Amino acid sequence: MSTTFMTSPKLMFTSESVTEGHPDKICDQISDAVLDACLEQDPYSRVACETATKTGFVMLMGEITTRANFNYDELARKVLLEIGYDDSSKGFDGNTCGVLVAIAKQSGDIALGVDKALEA
Secondary structure (H helix, E strand, C coil): CCCCCCCCCCCCCCCCCCCCCCHHHHHHHHHHHHHHHHHHHCCCCEEEEEEEEECCEEEEEEEEECCCCCCHHHHHHHHHHHCCCEEHHHCEECCCCEEEEEEECCCHHHHHHHCCCCCC
């Protein structure tokens, strides 16, 4: 007899919820902006971008294959300023924070796995 979500006798359901201004939300907005910028210029972009942040510091990291051309540092700062982080008294200032970009081209192995459909 199999056990399902509904019939499991000892199931604990948990979830995480974060509020406005939480670093996870800031990071998601920056990563989303990178994806949007890539797709806007190159709809065939492959983007694996993560963002981490700590007071006064942002790090963009991952692997991206795209023909899009934009400045990651400027984009991260723009997002921070748009969401209201424009003064260090708020814990963050998009104008003066440190931004480290560690983005490389995606592995050719990934391209081999996604460029051609198995059905083709």
